[in-house]
Amino acid sequence: MNSIILRTATNYILPLLLMFSVFILLRGHYLPGGGFVGGLIAAVAFVLHMFAHGLEKTRELLVIHPGYLLPFGLSLALLSGFAPVFFTGEPFMTGVWMENPIPVIGKVGSALFFDLGVYLVVFGVSLTIIFTISEDA
Numbered sequence: 001m002n003s004i005i006l007r008t009a010t011n012y013i014l015p016l017l018l019m020f021s022v023f024i025l026l027r028g029h030y031l032p033g034g035g036f037v038g039g040l041i042a043a044v045a046f047v048l049h050m051f052a053h054g055l056e057k058t059r060e061l062l063v064i065h066p067g068y069l070l071p072f073g074l075s076l077a078l079l080s081g082f083a084p085v086f087f088t089g090e091p092f093m094t095g096v097w098m099e100n101p102i103p104v105i106g107k108v109g110s111a112l113f114f115d116l117g118v119y120l121v122v123f124g125v126s127l128t129i130i131f132t133i134s135e136d137a
Contacts (some may be wrong), residue, residue, distance in 0.1 A: 002037050006026075010052040017045035026105055035115035039122030047130055055134050066131070069124035077117030077127070080110045 021041035028034025050058040059065075084090035097109035105112075 006052045006128070010049050014045050014049050017048070017067060018042055025115055025119050026112070033116030035120075036122050038115075039119040040126060042119070042123050043126035043130070046127055049094045050130070050134065055131065059131070062127075066124040066127035069120045070128075072119045073120030073124060075117070076120065080113035104131070112129050 021038040024033040024041060025037075025038035028038065046058055046062070049061065081093045084094040084096045084101055085092055088094075088096055090096070093114075095109055095111050097107045100106045
């Protein structure tokens, strides 16, 4: 696509969508939202950038290939599930929370790390699929 309006707007919308995706991620363990929806919003931000600037410019914008986020996200989600087993003796996937809340975020617990792992997996899978389809087109 060769629209100067879309290219200019994307430069402003991309950071806003990424901030919104982090907001949805952090909001997820108290209210609706979380890693899945946040990861999709982040992926949509880069897909919009790809539509405006092309696949190569978007790949340059990303520091690493999104497919490399998959094992890291899966490992983080799995380790957050085992955190209660190791630290408190509770069953797998039991929520463990810090005593003192952190400003803006609130109480940090194993659910946040699980959501972060899901966020990375969804972001990586979505962009890997879209980039692969775009290469073949």
